[in-house]
Amino acid sequence: KQEVTQIPAALSVPEGENLVLNCSFTDSAIYNLQWFRQDPGKGLTSLLLIQSSQREQTSGRLNASLDKSSGRSTLYIAASQPGDSATYLCAPRGSQGNLIFGKGTKLSVKP
Amino acid sequence: NAGVMQNPRHLVRRRGQEARLRCSPMKGHSHVYWYRQLPEEGLKFMVYLQKENIIDESGMPKERFSAEFPKEGPSILRIQQVVRGDSAAYFCASSPQGLRGMNTEAFFGQGTRLTVV
Numbered sequence: 001k002q003e004v005t006q007i008p009a010a011l012s013v014p015e016g017e018n019l020v021l022n023c024s025f026t027d028s029a030i031y032n033l034q035w036f037r038q039d040p041g042k043g044l045t046s047l048l049l050i051q052s053s054q055r056e057q058t059s060g061r062l063n064a065s066l067d068k069s070s071g072r073s074t075l076y077i078a079a080s081q082p083g084d085s086a087t088y089l090c091a092p093r094g095s096q097g098n099l100i101f102g103k104g105t106k107l108s109v110k111p
Numbered sequence: 112n113a114g115v116m117q118n119p120r121h122l123v124r125r126r127g128q129e130a131r132l133r134c135s136p137m138k139g140h141s142h143v144y145w146y147r148q149l150p151e152e153g154l155k156f157m158v159y160l161q162k163e164n165i166i167d168e169s170g171m172p173k174e175r176f177s178a179e180f181p182k183e184g185p186s187i188l189r190i191q192q193v194v195r196g197d198s199a200a201y202f203c204a205s206s207p208q209g210l211r212g213m214n215t216e217a218f219f220g221q222g223t224r225l226t227v228v
């Protein structure tokens with residue numbers, strides 16, 4: 001059974017800092033992994049999709065890496081902004097087809 | 112191309128009533144997934160459906176909960192005889208058809224927030 005852990009659970013940084021969010025998963029037999037953000041009371045917004053054959057995927061100030069064999073992914077956010085404040089969720093997609101979520105990292109970027 | 116549409120956005124039910132939550136996937140998507148998010152908790156997988164088929168319902172409570180995705184129309188998550196513990200946000204996601212659906216992004220709706228009073 002896939003289990004996903006995200007560290008840290010919460011993070012508070014001043015504006016402009018670069019930061020790294022960590023995700024680990026127990027079953028490395030995945031098709032891909034998605035990173036999402038969730039704003040309070042809202043749905044999930046897809047940020048990046050990284051395929052199992054890929055090492056990295058970039059979108060703007062975001063960069064996701066994947067080390068499938070060790071069951072780890074990181075999300076790097078460059079030059080953080082207050083608008084980046086949200087909960088960030090990682091979700092590997094396994095052979096069953098569904099996404100399994102961690103509890104997320106709650107990010108707060110202070111102006 | 113509209114995103115994943117869920118309705119209603121908010122639903123209030125008294126204990127013992129039925130709740131019906133609807134999800135219209137993105138155009139061209141035939142994979143639908145339902146998740147539940149309890150306050151201060153992560154998203155828990157409930158059920159994975161393709162048109163007219165339940166693929167994986169391992170996360171669905173055995174009683175009172177059912178889901179369908181008919182050939183025509185939206186996917187429905189039905190909760191019978193609701194209890195206070197069913198109060199949560201229910202999210203639906205969709206991805207494209209076929210095996211390629213496994214290799215593409217899943218897109219989420221805005222959720223239905225169910226409150227049982």
